[in-house]
Amino acid sequence: MTTRALLAALLVLAATPAPAQEASTPAPAAAATPSPAARERWEKLSPADKDALRKRWQTFQEMTPERQAELKARLDRWRSLPADQRADIAQTWKRFRQLAPDERREVLHLFGRYREMSPERQGQVRQLFRKMVDAPPEVRQRYLDNVQRWRQMTPAQKDQARDMWRQKGKKP
Numbered sequence: 441m442t443t444r445a446l447l448a449a450l451l452v453l454a455a456t457p458a459p460a461q462e463a464s465t466p467a468p469a470a471a472a473t474p475s476p477a478a479r480e481r482w483e484k485l486s487p488a489d490k491d492a493l494r495k496r497w498q499t500f501q502e503m504t505p506e507r508q509a510e511l512k513a514r515l516d517r518w519r520s521l522p523a524d525q526r527a528d529i530a531q532t533w534k535r536f537r538q539l540a541p542d543e544r545r546e547v548l549h550l551f552g553r554y555r556e557m558s559p560e561r562q563g564q565v566r567q568l569f570r571k572m573v574d575a576p577p578e579v580r581q582r583y584l585d586n587v588q589r590w591r592q593m594t595p596a597q598k599d600q601a602r603d604m605w606r607q608k609g610k611k612p
Contacts (some may be wrong), residue, residue, distance in 0.1 A: 474482065482490070500508060518526065535545065554565060572580055593601065 472576070485493070500511070521529070536544065539547065554562060557565065572583055575583070590598070590601075
């Protein structure tokens with residue numbers, strides 16, 4: 441994994457777990473009569489944006505009621521976040537979308553592994569990632585260099601390093 445992909449994974453994990461693309465771009469409301477504010481926003485959209493929203497709405501309509509309810513709950517959770525937190529998450533999402541496709545796949549793979557962890561382990565990982573994100577650039581770079589060296593080690597070398605850490609009283 442590249443340094444850039446690892447940093448993107450850190451940013452994704454450091455942010456509040458939530459918004460998928462659907463949550464950041466809500467579907468049109470199901471109300472029969474849109475509000476004047478909604479009508480005004482609609483009128484300001486480009487034809488391409490209107491088409492994209494119509495397609496998303498059609499996709500939403502074709503979903504099972506359970507999936508629709510899940511997306512509505514995610515949207516409610518998104519809307520309940522403070523504006524500054526939504527802005528941070530949106531910025532993280534934007535940076536994620538700017539990654540190369542192979543880096544995005546790597547981040548998603550790591551996030552999948554994270555989601556399979558126990559809640560206790562997730563908390564430990566979040567704490568470690570926040571610590572790294574908050575670290576000075578030189579400390580962060582040294583960590584990333586060490587991760588790269590670790591990946592290049594053979595299993596025997598990794599076992600030897602673990603033994604050394606245990607003797608020093610550290611956990612690998």
